[in-house]
Amino acid sequence: MVYSSLLFIYGFLPASLLIYHLTPVKFREAVLLMLSMVFCGMTSLYFFIFISVYSLINYSFANIIEKLHKNEKLAAVPLAAGIIIDLTAAFAFRTEYFSWLHRILKAPESFYPVGIAFFTLSAVGTLIDVYKGKIRPGKHIIRFLLYIMFFPRLIMGPLLRYGVFTKILDNRRESFTATGVGMTVFIKGLAKKVIAADNLYMLFAAAHADNEGSISAATAWLGITAYVFCLYFTLSGFADMGTGIAYCFGLKFPQSFNYPLLSTRIRYFASRWHSQFVQWIRRYVTKPLYSICPRKWMREIIFVFGWALFCFWYTVSLNGIICGALMGIVLIIENHLLNNKIMNFTGMVYTFLVVVVCAVFLSGSSPSASLRYLLAMIGGNGVFVDSQALYLFKSYIVLLLVSMYASTDLFRNLMMRSHRNKVKTVIVIVSPVVLMALLLICTSLISYNGSSEMLLMKL
Amino acid sequence: MNKLISKITAVVTLSFIFLFGLLTFLGSKKEYSVDENRHLEGLHEISAEEMYDGSTSRQLEKYMADHFWGRSRWMIAKAAMQTELSESIVNGVYVSSERLLTADPGYTEAGNVSSDADIINSFSKEYDGMVYFAAVPTSAGIYGDIIPSHYVRKTESQRITELYDMFGNDIRRIDTYNILKMLKDSYIYYRNDTKWTVYGAYCVYKTVIQKLGFQPTSYDKFNIEHVTNEFRGNLYNRTLSKRPQADIMDIFYYPDGAGIVSCSCILEDGSVAEGSIYNRDMLKTGDMYSMYLGKPVPVMKIRTSAKNDMKLLVVRDSFADCFIPFLTQHYSEITVISPLEMEGDISDYINVGEYGQTLFLFGIDSLGGEADPVSKFGELYFS
Structure with missing residues (x-):
């Protein structure tokens, strides 16, 4: 079950909100855990068993580490064991080399634990934090299980540290206003996914229908632009839906995406794209490595490595590594060269070009296919514009322009700058109507299949 | 002001969701759809095996979609909007004023004859x-x-x-x-x-x-x-x-x-x-x-x-x-x-x-x- 399905929006969500708000306040965390378990069970019973066992193993390791924390060397043993188990689980299901393990684990055919890319990182981060003595899950088994299984976080939800998650739980404030804000964010995310991402995916698929050795330059550009926006709207759409649902339960999650596309610098892009995930890499991988490498060039290599790891985690392939390394290298070059101010527009174009080149690698099936695609983009196939490109341009231009506008912070800035003027009042007043309209559009777009399950990449 | 609007949003959207959820679950269920000329998904007996591999939840999703209140009208709205949003392809069918045509993408492998x-x-x-x-x-x-x-x-x-x-x-x-x-x-x-x-x-x-x-x-x-x-x-x-x-x-x-x-x-x-x-x-x-x-x-x-x-x-x-x-x-x-x-x-x-x-x-x-x-x-x- 994904958030963008009729069963979730019109079945699970209202039922869980009702149950949650009817429960006495002190039992509400337990109810959230129960609801999350039902959510996992509704995906499949196997997934429920898998994630329960996974959480309990991590909880046990966290406890063992906590008990041994006075003896650092001894505590490192369960830490290493826990991390190895977590990473093995992630690679077992995200790569194709572990079919023997699937048989041992009796996994149903084509089983994929949704969200494993993220809950693995959560679990690993928590074990490290416990080892460092920063947090003590101790007897809070409900909170720990909830941390791994919490359903608004499960599918590409924001990647939070355990400490941050418990603080959010401590500051839980249910209110009718929060529910309203939550529904607003949820519907915004739903629209990003169903209206923008799904249709952009059609454009991406259409451009990739032919071999990259024969498409025209214009088609290649349309295809990769669609991919960049589709990726953004899929990831941020799911993150928004998760954040919105959490809001309805009175939990304030931070946002993961801060309008990264069409930034004026690559470094702005990098700090706004999937920020929780970037911070995770910085905190648990690159920062500890910096401390043992004092020289600048070594740090720069680590920096590039961090980015390579970041993109590798999206695709679990060589292409991801290339994409990330490119991004890292460009960031370093930018730091060295681009201290002077440049025009916003120039900056935007250059940033977008870098992002597009990275995206070619992220979307490609192999490095050579991606290189051929890059060649096609500069007209290497000898065709610049063909009838297919014109047809696709005509069919999708409105969607592309609207998506571009929606991916910038222009609208938000308009709202922030226009204090107490009439425009803002009108926009605020009509917002419930707009949201209702978006909900209606999304419902009808998923009415035929009952859900919109395109995830672009398995995370 | 913002708080009031948030409250209104909560009331409007949630009442709509609850209403359609209830109508779907409590409304009368048809076995056959005249518009789509097909039998709709029924509720199956739940078996442990199907629960285990997730087929129960897929059936449930299909059941929900098939019996969603006003399904035909939602679909008509979808067809109208989809052609505006992207290409004229709705549920795998090319829609034009001249005729409808199957448009299974050429890149899916056709079965072997x-x-x-x-x-x-x-x-x-x-x-x-x-x-x-x-x-x-x-x-x-x-x-x-x-x-x-x-x-x-x-x-x-x-x-x-x-x-x-x-x-x-x-x-x-x-x-x-x-x-x-x-x-x-x-x-x-x-x-x-x-x-x-x-x-x-x-x-x-x-x-x-x-x-x-x-x-x-x-x-x-x-x-x-x-x-x-x-x-x-x-x-x-x-x-x-x-x-x-x-x-x-x-x-x-x-x-x-x-x-x-x-x-x-x-x-x-x-x-x-x-x-x-x-x-x-x-x-x-x-x-x-x-x-x-x-x-x-x-x-x-x-x-x-x-x-x-x-x-x-x-x-x-x-x-x-x-x-x-x-x-x-x-x-x-x-x-x-x-x-x-x-x-x-x-x-x-x-x-x-x-x-x-x-x-x-x-x-x-x-x-x-x-x-x-x-x-x-x-x-x-x-x-």
């Missing part, structure tokens, strides 16, 4: 009579050039050729594709369905019947009745888009020709029932196309007043339904079998050896797919 060819070849070796095979393109195969190039079903004519090339020399192939392609400006395919019209079937009949050893009945000898001009077929069922005009369904009568003496059907449970060549009651249902030959049954035996003792066996899918009536002029007995409706062994139903000629007539889209009538025929015959 070689196993089908093997089955027909081995059948032909064991069978004493003559085997004829007609693979008919769908409307997308004939009118594919109006679909954007990356959706073009370039494979439909290629697949027919591929299949025919694999047949042994003793099998008579009928080149339906070129006959129909030449006549593409005539009303040979429905605008809202993948299948041919009666006129399209007639054009192919003229060739088929000569191969079978008869002279075709000429067009001017038929009285043509327009039974309805409100037909919307399987492509409409998938999109609920009314952009193209509704279709006309015809019946070709040949007053001076042989009449139908009897028409009996063997049903799935083995019982025998009276059938008919034209079942006008079906025009009042969502499945208008079944006016031709009625609902599919495993076996239909048609006896005619044709003065010879020629017997023909037709192995069919839905493409054959409007084609069979033309054959009744020439044979005293025609037996029509639908492999997909049959269970067990073919000899439980009929003795294939009694028939001097066997005609296989299928839409090319159903070969090599999931519900493949030829591979089912192979199972029934060689079991």
Whole structure:
């Protein structure tokens, strides 16, 4: 079950909100855990068993580490064991080399634990934090299980540290206003996914229908632009839906995406794209490595490595590594060269070009296919514009322009700058109507299949 | 101000969600959708195994989608919006004001037809009579050039050729594709369905019947009745888009020709029932196309007043339904079998050896797919 399905929006969500708000306040965390378990069970019973066992193993390791924390060397043993188990689980299901393990684990055919890319990182981060003595899950088994299984976080939800998650739980404030804000964010995310991402995916698929050795330059550009926006709207759409649902339960999650596309610098892009995930890499991988490498060039290599790891985690392939390394290298070059101010527009174009080149690698099936695609983009196939490109341009231009506008912070800035003027009042007043309209559009777009399950990449 | 608006948002959206959730769960459930002409998902008994691998949750999602309150209206709205948002492709169907066409993307692998060819070849070796095979393109195969190039079903004519090339020399192939392609400006395919019209079937009949050893009945000898001009077929069922005009369904009568003496059907449970060549009651249902030959049954035996003792066996899918009536002029007995409706062994139903000629007539889209009538025929015959 994904958030963008009729069963979730019109079945699970209202039922869980009702149950949650009817429960006495002190039992509400337990109810959230129960609801999350039902959510996992509704995906499949196997997934429920898998994630329960996974959480309990991590909880046990966290406890063992906590008990041994006075003896650092001894505590490192369960830490290493826990991390190895977590990473093995992630690679077992995200790569194709572990079919023997699937048989041992009796996994149903084509089983994929949704969200494993993220809950693995959560679990690993928590074990490290416990080892460092920063947090003590101790007897809070409900909170720990909830941390791994919490359903608004499960599918590409924001990647939070355990400490941050418990603080959010401590500051839980249910209110009718929060529910309203939550529904607003949820519907915004739903629209990003169903209206923008799904249709952009059609454009991406259409451009990739032919071999990259024969498409025209214009088609290649349309295809990769669609991919960049589709990726953004899929990831941020799911993150928004998760954040919105959490809001309805009175939990304030931070946002993961801060309008990264069409930034004026690559470094702005990098700090706004999937920020929780970037911070995770910085905190648990690159920062500890910096401390043992004092020289600048070594740090720069680590920096590039961090980015390579970041993109590798999206695709679990060589292409991801290339994409990330490119991004890292460009960031370093930018730091060295681009201290002077440049025009916003120039900056935007250059940033977008870098992002597009990275995206070619992220979307490609192999490095050579991606290189051929890059060649096609500069007209290497000898065709610049063909009838297919014109047809696709005509069919999708409105969607592309609207998506571009929606991916910038222009609208938000308009709202922030226009204090107490009439425009803002009108926009605020009509917002419930707009949201209702978006909900209606999304419902009808998923009415035929009952859900919109395109995830672009398995995370 | 903002707080008030948030509260209003909560009330409006949640009451809508609760209302539609309740209407869906408490509302009356239909088993069959007239608009989509299909049976809707029912609630299954829950088994541990299905829960384990997640099929229960998939069924539940499908159940929710099928019985979502006002499903048809939501779908109509979807068709209208989808064409504005992106290409004119709705639920895998190309929508234009001229016609609807299947637009399965060219990049999905079409099923392999070689196993089908093997089955027909081995059948032909064991069978004493003559085997004829007609693979008919769908409307997308004939009118594919109006679909954007990356959706073009370039494979439909290629697949027919591929299949025919694999047949042994003793099998008579009928080149339906070129006959129909030449006549593409005539009303040979429905605008809202993948299948041919009666006129399209007639054009192919003229060739088929000569191969079978008869002279075709000429067009001017038929009285043509327009039974309805409100037909919307399987492509409409998938999109609920009314952009193209509704279709006309015809019946070709040949007053001076042989009449139908009897028409009996063997049903799935083995019982025998009276059938008919034209079942006008079906025009009042969502499945208008079944006016031709009625609902599919495993076996239909048609006896005619044709003065010879020629017997023909037709192995069919839905493409054959409007084609069979033309054959009744020439044979005293025609037996029509639908492999997909049959269970067990073919000899439980009929003795294939009694028939001097066997005609296989299928839409090319159903070969090599999931519900493949030829591979089912192979199972029934060689079991």
